[in-house]
Amino acid sequence: MARGDGAAAGTAAGWRFFLLWLAGIDLRLTILAVPPVLPLIHRDLGLDETSVAALTGLPVLLFALVAVPGSLLIARLGARRALIAGLVTVAFASAGRGLGASAPMLFAMTFVMGAGVATMQPALPALVSHWLQSRAALATAVYANGLLVGEVLAAGLTIPLVLPLVGGSWEWSFAFWGVPVLATALLIMLGTPHAAPHAAAPRLKWWPDWRDPRTWQLGLVQGGGSALYFATNAFIPDYLHATGQPALVNACLTALNSGQVPASFVLLLLARWLAGRKAPVILAALASLLSLGGLLVAVPAVMIASAVIIGFAAAFILILTLALPPLLVPPEEVHRLSAGVLTISYGLAFFVPLLGGAVWDATGFTATAFLPSAIGAVLVLVLGATLKPVRVDG
DSSP: OOHHHHHHHHHHHHHHHHHHHHHHHHHHTTTTTSGGGHHHHHHHHOOOHHHHHHHHHHHHHHHHHSHHHHHHHHHHHOHHHHHHHHHHHHHHHHHHTTGGGOHHHHHHHHHHHHHHHHHHHHHHHHHHHHHOGGGHHHHHHHHHHHHHHHHHHHHHHIIIIIHHHTTTOHHHHHHHHHHHHHHHHHHHHHHSOOOOOOTTSOOOOOSOOTTOHHHHHHHHHHHHHHHHHHHHHHHHHHHHHHTTOGGGHHHHHHHHHHTHHHHHHHHHHHHHHHTTOSHHHHHHHHHHHHHHHHHTSSOHHHHHHHHHHHHHHHHHHHHHHHTHHHHHSOHHHHHHHHHHHHHHHHHHHHHHHHHHHHHHHHHOOGGGGGHHHHHHHHHHHHHHTTOOOOOOOO
C-alpha cells in the first residue's frame, strides 16, 4: 500500500471511530436526561411513584422488546441506515416528550424514544463488524466509552447548564438533548457511504438463533452485569434511608456511576489483550461480589469505595460482552446474535430488580436490597467461566 493510501485509510478509520463514539454517547444521552428533572415532572404532571418508576424503567424494557425488530430493520436496510433511523427517531421523540406538558405524550414519546435506542444497540456492533472488523475490540470499547460519557453528560449538565439555558423548562431540556443526537445522524448520513449489498448476495437473516448456546451464554453474562448495575443503582437510596444513612446516597450513587468511566478507558488501552478472554470477566464478577458485601458495612469510606468497584466491574463486563459478537460470527450474522443477546440481557436487567423489590417487601430485611445485584454477579461468575477464549487480532 502506498503511503498516501495508508494515510487515507487511517483518516477514514479515525473518522469512523469518532462517529461510533458519538453514536455511543447518543445511546444514553436522552435517557439519562430524565432523572435530574424528575422532581419538576413530578410537580407539573402530578405523577405518583409507580408512574415515576415506569417512566425510568420503560426504556430498559424496550431495549429487550425491540432488539429483535431492530435486527429485522438492520437486515432490510443495513446497519448504517438502521443506525441513522434510530438516531433520528431518538432525536425527535426526545423533543416530543415535552409537547403539551402532558403525561400521555411523555409516556408515548418515551416509548418511541426507547424503541429508537433499542434499534441502535444491535446496529452498532453490526457496524463495527462492517467498518472496523480487524479492530472490533477497540471499536467496541470506543462506542462503549461514548455510552458512559453520555450518561455522565446528561446526568451532570442538565441541572447546572441546560435548565438555565432553557428557562428552567424540563420540556425544552428534552428538546435540547435531542439536538446532538440529530447532529450525529446527519454526520453519519453525509460523512459515510452506503454499502449496497451485492445483487447475488442472499437475503440477510434477522431472527436470532435461540438454539445457539452462545446467544444464551452471552445474554446471561451481559444480563448479569446489567442486573448488577441497575439493581445496585435502584436500591442504594432506599437501603441507605432504611439503615439511617441518607447523607451517603449522593456520594454512593456518584461513586457507582463514576466508576464506570475508568473501565472504558482501561479497555480502550487494553482492548486487544482483554477482549475475548474469560479471566477478566471472572475477576470482575468476584470483585463485584466482594464489594456488595462492602455496601453492607456501615463505614462510609468502605461503602463509597465498594460502589466505585461495582460500577467499574459492571461497565467492564458490559464492554467485554458487547465486543464478542463481532469476534464470534461473520459480519452478516452480528446483528441477529447481538439482538438475541440484548433481548436476554435487558430482560434480566428489567425483571431481576423487580424480584429484589418483591423479596424486600415480603421479608422486610434490608440486606435483601442487594440480592438482585448478587444474583447478577453470580450469573456472570458461573457463566463467564464457561466462555471460550476468542483470538483478537486488532
